Amino acid sequence: MSLDSLASWLLVGSLVVLFGVLAVRFSVRSGLPSLLIYLAIGLLLGERFLGVRYDNALLTEILGYAALTVILIEGGITTQWRGVKRSIGPAVSLATFGVLVSVGVVAFAAHAVLGLPWQTALIVGAVLSSTDAAAVFSVLRRVPLPRRVSGILEVESGLNDPPVVILVTLFSLRAAGQGGDGTWLHVAAIALMELAGGLTMGLVIGWLGGRLLKAISGSAATVFAIGVIAVAIMAYGLADLLHLSGFAACYVAALVLGNLDLPHRASFIGLSTALGWLAQIGLFVLLGLLADPKEFVAQLWPAVALGTILLLVARPLSVLLSCGPFRLSWREHAFLSWAGLRGAVPVVLATVPTLVGAPGMMWLFDLVFVLVVIFTLVQAPTLPWVARRLGVIAAHHEVDLAVESTSLDEVGADLLEVSVGPGSHLAGIEISELRLPPKANVSLIVRADTTIVPGSSTLIRRGDRLLVVVPSAHRVATQARLEAVSTSGRLAGWTRGAPASDEVDHSLPPSLPRRLWGRVTRPDA
Numbered sequence: 001m002s003l004d005s006l007a008s009w010l011l012v013g014s015l016v017v018l019f020g021v022l023a024v025r026f027s028v029r030s031g032l033p034s035l036l037i038y039l040a041i042g043l044l045l046g047e048r049f050l051g052v053r054y055d056n057a058l059l060t061e062i063l064g065y066a067a068l069t070v071i072l073i074e075g076g077i078t079t080q081w082r083g084v085k086r087s088i089g090p091a092v093s094l095a096t097f098g099v100l101v102s103v104g105v106v107a108f109a110a111h112a113v114l115g116l117p118w119q120t121a122l123i124v125g126a127v128l129s130s131t132d133a134a135a136v137f138s139v140l141r142r143v144p145l146p147r148r149v150s151g152i153l154e155v156e157s158g159l160n161d162p163p164v165v166i167l168v169t170l171f172s173l174r175a176a177g178q179g180g181d182g183t184w185l186h187v188a189a190i191a192l193m194e195l196a197g198g199l200t201m202g203l204v205i206g207w208l209g210g211r212l213l214k215a216i217s218g219s220a221a222t223v224f225a226i227g228v229i230a231v232a233i234m235a236y237g238l239a240d241l242l243h244l245s246g247f248a249a250c251y252v253a254a255l256v257l258g259n260l261d262l263p264h265r266a267s268f269i270g271l272s273t274a275l276g277w278l279a280q281i282g283l284f285v286l287l288g289l290l291a292d293p294k295e296f297v298a299q300l301w302p303a304v305a306l307g308t309i310l311l312l313v314a315r316p317l318s319v320l321l322s323c324g325p326f327r328l329s330w331r332e333h334a335f336l337s338w339a340g341l342r343g344a345v346p347v348v349l350a351t352v353p354t355l356v357g358a359p360g361m362m363w364l365f366d367l368v369f370v371l372v373v374i375f376t377l378v379q380a381p382t383l384p385w386v387a388r389r390l391g392v393i394a395a396h397h398e399v400d401l402a403v404e405s406t407s408l409d410e411v412g413a414d415l416l417e418v419s420v421g422p423g424s425h426l427a428g429i430e431i432s433e434l435r436l437p438p439k440a441n442v443s444l445i446v447r448a449d450t451t452i453v454p455g456s457s458t459l460i461r462r463g464d465r466l467l468v469v470v471p472s473a474h475r476v477a478t479q480a481r482l483e484a485v486s487t488s489g490r491l492a493g494w495t496r497g498a499p500a501s502d503e504v505d506h507s508l509p510p511s512l513p514r515r516l517w518g519r520v521t522r523p524d525a
Helices: 006-030 034-045 057-077 081-114 118-127 133-140 147-159 161-175 184-215 221-241 246-258 265-290 297-326 330-338 344-349 363-390 472-488 514-519
Strands: 396-400 413-420 441-447 450-452 465-471
Touching (some): 057 221, 118 363, 133 147, 147 161, 147 246, 221 246, 246 265, 413 472
């Protein structure tokens, strides 16, 4: 690249990003995963079609790792600890023990079905064992899942990349004759040490960085947001320099930062989300550029064979064995098995064996590319249908909104969007019966194509989207109250076992007939 060609590259780059932005809208309307559209853009730009020649696997790996870091940071920052803390046990088990089960099953299949040597089969099993954070996070935006299920998928997709990267690197080095003569127990010990060290580094950097940022929170919101992202990236850099897991460090640091009650929350969530989308677009387009469609036909049968085993045997078995002790229902087991989406991570990792000098592994990139495309087409569009058929759709779906038109941070407030699902008990009650914490208000109801400014007697209906403005200090209590009413109805807080909050007004709802007053008692009465 020269200064004279800068304008051309900027023009092409801007057009690619604009197509990527349009692809998001098309993806939402059609149900087709956006990552496939980005891959298609890369293939179209490539040498076989529009003539852009690109074959730099090393640069792809470097930029791929950078993009994955940004995607993991976005996932960590936007994950609420309150929503995932009940999911930590099964998620960690699935991201560690479940990965080993998946590696073993796929490696055995690659050896038995495709006739690959065990060393090569283990590399294939490790490359294919990671679920993709970008794919999972994009699905969670449009499928209203129960908190425990969505939390397992979020945390698993963020935490299973580090052990997989370690395993792929170690297996590839051994295949290239650079891994030493250590036993497999020694390899496992190294992997555990790097993972544990990365998690610890992420906790320390996230907490210290958050305290420092909070002390200088008087800076502009946009500058503060850059600082939050920089702390999470610093966690990756420090961990990697110490030969620890950088991916684990940056994800955990981002998770800590996103849950430290930092100011300017809307700004750094908005920035991390924008950077995450940009990283996805760039990464998938780059992978599409690197791929050669001419090589796909030869890998079609191996990809379908391994993908089928991965989807129908390896993933369900890893979910069953790793999540069995945590008392998940069979429906949740089935959905988690189907929701093990593969994406950019396996494709990027498929370049590692060749780059470290493992012989005869050039075909792996094409096999993984074909497998990811085929099984993303099978799994991603069907996830909402599978969730409905299995009955794991949440009664209501709640997300953070980043609003730039008003500075809610200046008044210490947050904005929540609550979608009222078909099974939610929010439907059929009046706004006043929500009994939200002090100064928390339902400001707007979006119903079909109309908007309603609600009064105290406005009735909530199924399919409504409620915009709730809540003081930051009462955010958790408001979320708990909405969840309680969605689960137990207008009498939540009085009925046995219904969650209650000290910050919620437990006076009787205005619509409760006086003749029932004597029959109603609070749980602590």
